[in-house]
Amino acid sequence: MLPYGRQDIRTEDIDAVVAVLQSDFLTQGPVVPAFEGAVAKKVGAQHGVATNSATSALHVACLALGLGPGDSLWTTPNTFVASANCAIYCGAKVDFVDIDPYTYNMSVVALEQKLRSAAACGDLPRILVLVHFAGEPCDLEAIASLATQYGVRIIEDASHAVGGKYRDHYIGSGRYSDITIFSFHPVKIITTAEGGLALTGDAGLADRMRLYRSHGVTRDPGLMESESAGAWYYEQVALGFNYRMTELQAALGLAQLDRLDDYVARRHALADRYDELLSSVPVVTPTRGHDRYSALHLYPVCLKSPDVRETVFNGLRSRGVGVNVHYIPVHTQPFYQARGFQWGDFPAAESYYRRTISLPLFPAMTDDDLATVVGALEETLESV
Template identity: 70%
Template sequence: MIPYGRQDVRQEDIESVIEVLRSDFLTQGPKVPAFERAVAEKVGATHGIAVNSATSALHIACKALGVASGDILWTTPNTFVASANCALYCGADVDFVDIDARTYNLSVEALRAKLRESADNGRLPKVLVAVHFAGQPCDMEQIRDLSNQYGFRIIEDASHAVGGKYQDEYVGSGNFSDVTIFSFHPVKIVTTAEGGLALTNDESLAQSMRLFRSHGVTRAPEQLQQEPPGPWYYEQVELGFNYRMTDLQAALGLSQLERLDEYVSRRHELADLYDSLLEGFPVTRPYRASQRYSGLHLYPIRIDPSHDRRKVFEGLREREIGVNVHYIPVHTQPWYRARGFGWGDFPAAEEYYREAISLPMYPSMSDQQVEQVVAALEEALALK
């Protein structure tokens, strides 16, 4: 089967991990801070805080931004549930902003309208999580302008967009947000097996996130509440979590990071080939906006409503093409329906979901495999 995504682990990656296995440190050693520095330097951010998943990174970002009971976080319904759940972990509420029908990202127009309405009823968000769906950055400059006007903070959920660019700057530079979140899951752009990272240019936020990822425990003299009685001394100054990345994971990430631009470039070659081969098919190909360079984690197409999406999906699976659907709108999940959301609340996201299929996309995929996917799609659509 051709999977929808897969990791590319090479001999140099394996050797990097073996080196750590033979070292004195398997968990908290020199590789984690080295990986944090390497990612931050690559994208032009000041601080990187590595954790065990992007979900953990979202959680500690919300905690550092002070999200708590009585607050509300907004995000898009077209995302994985973690982009919303991070607010619930902090005791806050969640609401959603519908998507743009062309980019499938959060709609700036819908956001502007919802902010006007919410300003009138006194229920503005404390934080907005802007998700760069499929790797394409949101319109961050306009979102930042709205945050300045209405006073909310911004988290970029760039789990799909590692290596992507907005206005010629790497996603993660922090030019238009408070915190950016990366994911290093195996199907993402580069991998640490499991893992995530929060990027920020704010020293205070970085210190808070470092505390929250490691039990709220510190040895830093400036954070201690009393004079240390000896070099063994530490204090718990926050209620934190065990969200730390290991040296094994960081070593893999450091090796993979060297191929980041190569990986994203190859994804663009594959997307260009898909675009060409799918011309004339009854599908909508993904739109790539100007001044934005997508990480192209996904290649989602929309099946014309004249065709049965489920039949096409199953036909592709029968032909050993490992397609997937990204995403079932978060507000339609049972947990969120029980809290007052339901079908019909965000029609653009729901319409997209009913038509969406993610075709295979990963850097080690060959041109011949793309042609195989397209041939299978042609058969599943009964075009032959």
Template identity: 60%
Template sequence: MIPYGRQDINQDDIDAVTAVLRSDFLTQGPVVPKFEDAVAKHVGAEYALAVNSATSALHIACLALGLGHGDHLWTTPISFVASSNCALYCGATVDFVDIDPRTYNICPVQLAAKLELAEKNGCLPKIVVVVHLCGQPCDLSTIYKLSLKYGFKIIEDASHAIGGKYKEAFIGSCQFSDITVFSFHPVKIITTAEGGMALTNNEDLAGKMDLLRSHGITRKQQEMTHLADGPWYYQQIDLGFNYRITDIQAALGLSQMARLDAYVSKRHQIANRYGDLLSDLPLTLPWQHEDSYSAYHLYVIRLKLDEINLTHRQVFEELRMRNIGVNLHYIPIHTQPYYARMGFDQRSYPEAERYYAEAISLPMFATLTETQQDDVAVALRETLLT
């Protein structure tokens, strides 16, 4: 089976992790800040906070921006559920904005129309979470202009997008957002096994997220208490969480960072070759905006179902039968049973529904060989044409 994605671990990675295992610190040691510094410098952000998952990063990002009961967060329906669950963790209300039919990201036109209506109804969002689906950056400058007009904050869920660029700046530089979140799950572009990171250029937000990722505890005296000062001293000044990442994980991520640009470049080569191999098939291939440089975490095709004699499910299952590990990213969040119980109508986001009815993620990872890619193309061609 050719998987849709997989990690690449080499001897440098193993040596980096082994060095930590032989050191004095397995966690809360010196490697985590080194990893944070490496990512921040690479993407051009002032502050980086490594945590145990991108989901945790989204949660503390929302809290740092003051999201709570009575507030609204908007995001895209085509994403993993973490992009919206982060609002529910804070007691806020979630809503969705339909996707752009070419990029599959949140649609700026739909967003503008929904904001205009929300302003009239007095229910503007406090935060909009934009998701760079597949690694393709959103139209950040347009969304940023809307944020200035309507007063909402922007979180970039860039779980798919480390190494990508928007208007020549790396995703993560936060030029058009308050906070950016990366994921380092094994199927992502670089990995820490499990892990995530929140980046910002705002010192206050960085300080809040730093506090929240570690129980709300600091060793800096900020409030008067009955406790005496001493070298043992610490204070809990907020209700935080144990969202820390270990030095073991950070060592793996730091080693992988050395290959980030090469990984993304290889993914572009694979995407270009897919374009050549599949261009004559009844498919819609990924479209790339001229202002962006995709990280190509995923390669999503859409079936032209009116031109083939198979259903979406039949194509998917046939490819799996042929040992092509295709996947589907994602089931629209608002159709999940948990969200359906909130009253979301499955017909409310028609473009997201059309996407879901046609989309299939093909294998895409930096070590995918040309032979494997040929196998994918042959299986897809034989499935669709015979």
């Protein structure tokens, strides 16, 4: 079965992990901060805070921005549930903004209308979580302008967009947001097996995220309430969590980071070829904006009719093509329906979901692999 995504592990990656196994530190040592600094330098950020997952990074980012009971967070329904769950972890409410039917990212028009209505009734969100779906950056300048106008903080959920760019600046630079979150899950652009990272230009936010990722415990005299009793002394000054990344994960990530640009360029070459091969196939291929550079984590295509999606999905799987669907709209999940959301609330996201299939896309794919995928898709469509 040809999977929809796959990690690329090379000898240098293995050597980097083995070197850590043979070192004095397996958990918290010098490699984690080296990885944090390397990623921050790569994308032009000031501070990086590594965590054991992007979900953890979203959680500590929300905490650092002061999200709590009585607050609300808005995100897109076209995302994985973690983009919304991070608000629930903080005791806050969640709401959604529908997507643009062409980019599949948060609609600027829908956002502006929703913010205007929320301001009129005094119910503005504290945080807006943008999701760069499939690696295609949102319209950051327009959204940041609205956020500034209405006093809303921005977290970029860039789990799909490591290596992507908006107007020639890497996603994660922090030009348009308070905090950016990266994911290093195996099917993402580069991997640390499991792992995430929060990037920010604000030293205070970085310090708070570091505190929350490590039990709320500190040895910093400036944060402690009492004088230190000795070199062993620490204090818990907040309710934190064990969200730390290991040295093993960071070593793998450092080795992979050297190939980031090559990986994204390869994804573009594959997507360009997909565009060509699918030009006469009755599907809608992904949009790529002229002023942004997608990381191309996914290559989702939309079928002309939702009625055939299940048949096409099963037909491709039966032909050895491991397609997937990204995403079931978050507001339709039972957990969120129990909180008052229902089908029909966000029609653009629902329409997209009913027609979408993600085709395989990962750097090690060959031209023969692409031909196999497109041939299987054509055969399946001919049979429905």
